[in-house]
Amino acid sequence: MYITTNFKDEGSFIVVKIRKIRKMVAGLSAMTMVFALTACGGGSGSSSASSSSPQPTATPAAVSATPGPVTDELKPEAGASLVIWESKEARPYLEEIMKEFTAKYDVKVKIEELGAGDQIGKLTTDGPAGVAADVVMLPHDQLGKAVSAGLVLPNDVYGEVTTKENSEVAVKAASFGGKLYGYPKSVETYALIYNKDLVKTPPKTFDEVTAFAKTYNDPKNNKYAFMWEAGNFYFNYLFLATTGGYVFGNNGTDKNDIGLNNDGAVKGAQFYGSLAKDLLPMKSGDATYDIKKGLFTAGTLAMDINGPWTIGDYKKSGVNFGVAPIPSIDGKPSVSFSGVKAWYVNAFSKYPNAARLFARFASTKEAQMQDFKLTGALPSNKEAAQDPIIKNDELVTGFLQQFEHSYPMPAIPEMGSVWEPMAAAMSDIWNNGKDAKAALDNAVQQIKDATAKK
Template sequence: MKKLLSLILALTLVVSVFAGCAKKGADQTQDQGNQQQAEEIKPEEGASLVVWESDGPEGEFIKFAAQEFEKKYGVKVKFEPVDHTQTSGKLQQDGPAGVGADIISAPHDHVGKMVAAGLIQPNHNPDRFKNGFLEAAINGVSYEGTIYGYPTAIETYALFYNKDIVKEAPKTFEEIVEFAKTYNNPKEKKYALMWDVGNAYFSHCFLTAFGGYVFGDNGTNKDDIGLNNEGAVEGAKYFKSLRSIFDVKQKDANYQFMDGQFAAKKAAMIINGPWAVAGYQKAKVNFGVAPLPTMNGKQPISFSGIRGLYLSSFTKYPNAAKLFLDFVTSDEMLLKRFEMTRQIPPVKALMDKPEIKDDPIVAGFMAQAQNSTPMPSIPQMALVWEPMAAAYSAIWDGKMEPKAALDKAVQTIKDAIASQK
């Protein structure tokens, strides 16, 4: 009996060891398979690629990456400047005709719309991105549980301030209003604070400070719209009150005006995003970046966005395109992208790099990111921008009262959603 028990125990131990080895071997095989999937992609013979990305620092990075990619793989990549907010619409027109890009850059809130229209393919190596990228970035470029995008940056807007004019960033909007009384000079187009007032991306923060939101259930419930609730109306009133310190009609209070005046050192403060950093550094503006100030003691919540690249459903060279997407989202390339654009790469391993964590400009955006919410990525989000822009314009120019303007915008959105059913 003792011998039999010893034999059973020995056999059990052997089986356990083999089972453990088998599982370890299976895990290693799966890991190797994922690695080989990326390594074994071979570009099609005669492949060449077109990438659509915004002009400016982002485009310069694509040009740089294209040169390095061609050196390594012998595949030519052509950069074509198309604003990343316009690429999905252009691909819908040009893709079926065979003249669209192979890879496009787009904001994450376009993902649902692009998937519904059949414009983009799923990410070909999702495990790599799930394991190495920030969860917020992965969620942003996913739709209904599938990863579609290849994240390149996580961003939100914040307060830029000229340190030669404003020694310390204000903590409240009320401080800005007081400062404007002595600084503003409309004849010289000098203003304490400027922003693109008719842009629903930037001005949304005024509604959120008081409790407004776009869609309920973390941006997924199209039937719960919070853009005209009591808090949103209160926020719109606060937004309107700032016409007293930035008395410019909406059509003139645009991004180009704000951007130019800050670069010319006439605007003391602006609300803008990390994409503008390189330009202001080139203009030699002595600036800092800080979280958005409070409004009547309430913290505004900015929109956050995930910049990403997407694989076109119409590409003739899917292998070459996937290879480029792997290449351009490598740690090395995304660190170079940060150097060129100052946009924060959404990669876990890069967050502790001294050039990122010790950068005071990045610290300002990261602080605001704690008070941000991702733009909803459901297809219905595309129906929000235009009606809300019209509402902000009408409120700013005094053509409609805040509640009436927001009610009209929400009804327009609801009607547009209903028409899609």
């Protein structure tokens, strides 16, 4: 589900940085958005191989010297079969793609369900051991970690057509060190999903949300006005960034410039803490994806902060819902994390040609359109994003509007050291009333200590 627990490229939300962000986002929002981290959300894990890493029992597949155009000569290896890692939510789309791929190339494909946010950690150990999937699905924030550890192959055969067909932002997100590695599939961010039968007009500000909560909340009857994964920094980032916080400076590339405890971040964390009393009376760890989903589909949760990955299930439930931008904070548009999901070929795959073919096959315009229809994933392909089915979709429009105020998760390996300390700090503020400044200072020091070792 997560786009890792936290999808990630971050910069400073001071006026100067905002200009940079808007310039970057404009290119993607104009043709796509497409914005599923996620993951939704994300995880952490070692960012590179070390001397303590398991000794490889598999040999990295050969890599072409330079990316080139698509050719008709690439054929799957004799007797090839593939294992694909993907999340449970993506199974409907992937099963269709697998059938078509097998019919065309006579290569059997097996799915192993694994959330996008959990794949990098497993790939780090299972890749060199020769037991990982041949093709994996990673949020772009984990690419730096994968490349640094030598875990994925460059997109060296289909690089030219991939670059031509997909949004510039998506291509950049699937690249690292100036080299394209991924086969972009979707872009995503989270937005406000609201029950139209309970909320006629989506609120524009958090003040409106809290006012509604005073008249609607009834925990004994599982009635809540507004929920998000309050213990997940992927979603909590919006509170810090909207008021001026950021993860890493220089557009998310400077590990030595951490803005998670600056004045803006502290102000946002204080506001976040106040919501434990004024808006959502439950422990942060209890506001999980599954709990929210159950309440929303049952018709007792009025508003949910979530991503396009949940649209398929919400449609099936029969709830009458819409999508709108996240309410503003202190007069400023809420800034969400955004991310790009792409397929990557395991560098230790026994069948690198078949894996390349599948990554390409599962990321074409046709595949992305199918993904959108079956799961709600928003395409990175430029032509797909302009398809009337997508352009005229009211739900997509809501995500696109929020995407204009999103910021890509940082992709440097050090991002892996951010999630756990920040989740702990925000939970401490929410559950224990800890001073926001003290909690954030402690988290930033942990991040600095961890990144100094890399």
